[in-house]
Amino acid sequence: MNTGGAGFSRRAFLGAGAAISGLALLAPTRTGMARAAAPFEPTRTVRLAAGHMEMKLLGPDKPASRVLAYDGIPFQTLRLPRGTRLQADFVNGLDEGSTLHFHGIRMPNEFDGVPTLTQPLVQPGGRFVYRIPLDDPGTFFFHPHCDETGQVGEGLAGVLIVEDPRDPAFDAEHVLCLKDWRLAEDGSFLAMSEPDGASKAGTFGATRTVNGAASLALTAPAGGHARLRILNLDSTRVMDIGAEGGKAAGFEAWLIAVDGHALKPVRLDDLPDGIWRMGPAQRIDLDIRMPADGSPVTLGDYRAADIYAFATLTAEGRVQKPRKGPLALPRAELPRADLKKAGRLSFTLQQATDQAVKDLALPADDPLAKALIDSLCVGSTTYWGIQSESWPTGANRSLPPPLARMEEGASYAVTIKNETRFPHPVHLHGHAFEVLTSSLGRLPRHWADTVLVQPGEAVDVAFVAAPGDWVFHCHILEHMETGMMGWFRIV
Template identity: 80%
Template sequence: MKNGGASLSRRALLGAGAALGGLALLGPTRTGQARIPTPFVPTRSLTLRAGEMELKLLGPGKPASRILAYDGTPFRTLRLPRGSRLEATFENGLDEGSTLHFHGIRMPNEYDGVPTLTQPLVQPGGRFVHLLPLDDPGTFFFHPHCDETGQAGKGLAGVLIVEDPRDPAFDAEHVLCLKDWRLADDGSFLPLTEPDGASKAGTFGATRTVNGAASVELAAPAGGDVRLRILNVDATRIMDIGHEGGEAWLIAVDGHALKPVRLDDLPDGIWRMGPAQRIDLHLRMPRDGGSVMVGDYRSSDIYPFATITAQGRSARPRKGPLALPPPDLPRPELKKAERFSFTLQQATDAAVKDIGLPPDDPLAKALLDSLCVGSTTYWGINRESWPTGERRNVPPPLARMETGRSYRIEIKNETRFPHPVHLHGHAFEVLTSSLGRLPRHFADTVLVQPGEAVEVAFVAAPGDWVFHCHILEHMETGMMGYFRVV
């Protein structure tokens, strides 16, 4: 089996031994134009308040940690039916500026949550209202888009599940949020970023959790069908998701269905996922009972984050995987698509330069808030870096595109480290990998290995859309830019 261009995983070693629908009018935004629902009639209105809370991450009997969460709930989870119109009011209960970004959702650009580029920074005590059409079913999440290393690093993330009534019926469903924490023995936070980490693979936490606990014990009927929604909400860690026992199929990536693929048939028998990526697994429990372990096999110390034990017996044993309805997304016209190429690089002196927008651009004089940029530049895209330190002027876009046109984007990784690359506001189609390790699928984040080139394609939606590495330290130290679609 191919190893995907990285070191052979523990899983492989063990195996060897054993559009927005119905929107018509265009309305102006701060940075151009975006499709706005007219009229937008909310079917659900809610408030998400960011603030502090205590959680015993080190275990029972150990000191609690002061983490950040929405509504005082770790990994606050929202469930809404497909087609919902969500009015979400963000309240900033922190002592610094923040915003709210709904990751993976196709939406009008002005609700994307990127400070300066799409909206003002929400100051402490402030509010911002998001109007979101939820037309794509799947597993998504939400998080801040300012001081992400600090705020998301302390736990500020929530889950958004858009349910599809067409989905097959599972015997059980579980949401699993994977995150590391950088904690001292007294429960306090260690520095969330260090120069040696930010300039390399990232600054890792040593306390690993799923849903805020060391591991979870779950139950399902023998021979039953379980849907696992697995989210990597860590700031840094790349994970190799695999299982022992039963059968498992990959049925969705970043919320979007794909033709089921047996996990054991993938390279190394795992799915490699970086920060911000999500997968849905269909797990079939052994018919003779017993248990199934799901874990991260990336290192020699396997992290078994979930154990599902058979209890009773399924009333409807089935064969083969349960496929989700195919995604209803804009399909790029590949033969007519314009091509761009973007190279992920270590920053050079040439990348650290003051590049400005033309004087007549609406954002030419805008300054990025100091909390939303890093202090040092380590990374770049096409030899250009997002501003850091004292360089706070909004840079020009990486590319200019036209609404409704198809684009093919090559992402080349010339660094020694993997990078999960995310494009806001779009679901792109992953077409090819130079290492031949990826099935064709839709996603909003793609992990690009060292020396790898990945090609994706999408239909451009109007707005200024951020394109960045989702290892948060890499993003905040230069590996970020945006596409301007007019």
């Protein structure tokens, strides 16, 4: 694994580590406040094995790259019906520890995949069983939660689509996974992180892909509606997603879901600059009404002057009866916070240094007081913090106290303030929160699990607290691994 400037030390496989390696099947151990799972009868079982494979990311005539994937399938995609009780048997075929985190899914805390906080690190050759209820329809994904800069940087991520039989019938559907790669000319990986990137906007890759290709040629019937599920699976890059087509021929693009959750359709043209800005780990669903005259539609990232056109939709066939408006998804069914009774909290995103970090510790009687974060999961340097506190880095491996203690079932309204010069996509595990307002006035009210907070911006979110120990972090992976992560204890 290449980690470069973020400086992850490598785990020494000593007694305790070796005891849970090999082909041991790990049961969930309640390392923190995670509770025993409710009765769970799997209705679908899958095996997800992390390992290496080769891909021609630089082009068909260029050297191949040795990447990571689940089951040897780039961006392995699971499609399951809403209500599924998923048992995922994770097998670690890597040469270092890993876990599996189902991003955006509301689940029992002991299956959240965060080493030390919710489970032991799964050692090479080891296994862990995850039991995940799929009650919310939408577009989600899964990835490791240790050495993410290295493992996700080399491609270890999969897609989870929870299908809803109530959804309208689209005329076409496509899943688009956007990701950059840090590759040398010979196909090998460059250092995944460099100090100048980790301490600023991030270390970017120069090889841009969608589903592992430079661009995609897709089809949908003229006059029809295409559902595009777009995932930002990059470690660093913030993207401005937009669409262009023949307006005179009836082309239109609507945003119909964010982070998997339905919202009242919003025309892309009615959003600021006609785009949706999404950071790493965020997802959107678009309804694209194809031009009736068969002209193409182009999808692109408009954030840089050099527009990255990642997909083109061309007409294949023609619908018999064009539909006029957007195809709205069924309303999201999620626990909504009672804002009149909500507890009020505020967290500030900050730049930090090792010297400025508070020396805090859990009370001696806390179940996690003596737990040490695996060295693989700890960055070497502190660059970032939340509320003047930082996740451990370097030689400090002691778990810090929670940023907040909350009560199960209570409502909370949280303000996230960004005092840095860089954007931060902030993710809360185990919850879907409602994005209420933005101080810059740029966001519609919507449900999400990750919200991009711009420099100088304050964003208000609200949620109903679910029991467990849940991490709260920036999803620019270098920022998370160099300090911008904390956790909430909900009891």
